[in-house]
Amino acid sequence: MKFGVVVFPGSNCDRDVVTVTRGLLGQPTRMIWHTETDLSDCEVVVLPGGFSYGDYLRCGAIARFSPVMQAIREHVRQGRLLIGICNGFQVLTEAGLLPGALVRNRNLQFVCDRLSLRVERNDLPWTRGYRQGEVIAVPVAHGEGCYYAEEATLQELEEHRQVVLRYCNQEGEIDEASNPNGSLGNIAGICNRAGNVLGMMPHPERVSDPLLGGGTDGRRLFESLVESLAVV
Numbered sequence: 001m002k003f004g005v006v007v008f009p010g011s012n013c014d015r016d017v018v019t020v021t022r023g024l025l026g027q028p029t030r031m032i033w034h035t036e037t038d039l040s041d042c043e044v045v046v047l048p049g050g051f052s053y054g055d056y057l058r059c060g061a062i063a064r065f066s067p068v069m070q071a072i073r074e075h076v077r078q079g080r081l082l083i084g085i086c087n088g089f090q091v092l093t094e095a096g097l098l099p100g101a102l103v104r105n106r107n108l109q110f111v112c113d114r115l116s117l118r119v120e121r122n123d124l125p126w127t128r129g130y131r132q133g134e135v136i137a138v139p140v141a142h143g144e145g146c147y148y149a150e151e152a153t154l155q156e157l158e159e160h161r162q163v164v165l166r167y168c169n170q171e172g173e174i175d176e177a178s179n180p181n182g183s184l185g186n187i188a189g190i191c192n193r194a195g196n197v198l199g200m201m202p203h204p205e206r207v208s209d210p211l212l213g214g215g216t217d218g219r220r221l222f223e224s225l226v227e228s229l230a231v232v
């Protein structure tokens, strides 16, 4: 199985991801119920967007304790690929699989918009289909997407080139006006040091099917993955 998409109670972007990986890209994909404990058949695991466990306590705070998380840790330990999108990113920071935290948007409002992102590095399995520094348009929809980390962690992220995506203007400049939620450093997506775990607040699965309008800038992320797996 190439792709496994985890379903928590309250996930709502799981089927969108399956529509892309299985429907548009024709890749074997299965859904993973949150009580499963064996993911050894999945090359890439996706933690999708949504409102796992109703966002009670904090987004992702309860999903972190799901039975599936132990298998996900093992998946990561083996160097296999894991991506968390939006609520999935929140679960990854809550679980300590990525550093920092996603806190309430600075203006305390849910933001739903189509934004520009700058691809900070294209040497990862997720981003090889983009140009270095390319500006892409991808939607966001979240209430707790403000990336926060203490100064030392931010420095480490920069030193090890772990910032993968930043909110920017259409020219690719990183400015405060392009920051939808108050994220430090305009951070929209980060990876772990090894590069096999990616978390991002924007939704690439929502801009993958040209039929939906809005472009296909997200589709290349999934295509990059498929290509990376083919050459391994």
Ligand SMILES: NC(=O)CC[C@H](N)C(=O)O
Binding pocket: 048, 049, 050, 051, 052, 055, 059, 085, 086, 087, 088, 141, 142, 143, 144, 145
């Ligand atoms: N689209 C999503 O995954 C939303 C994430 C989360 N429920 C939030 O509001 O921040």
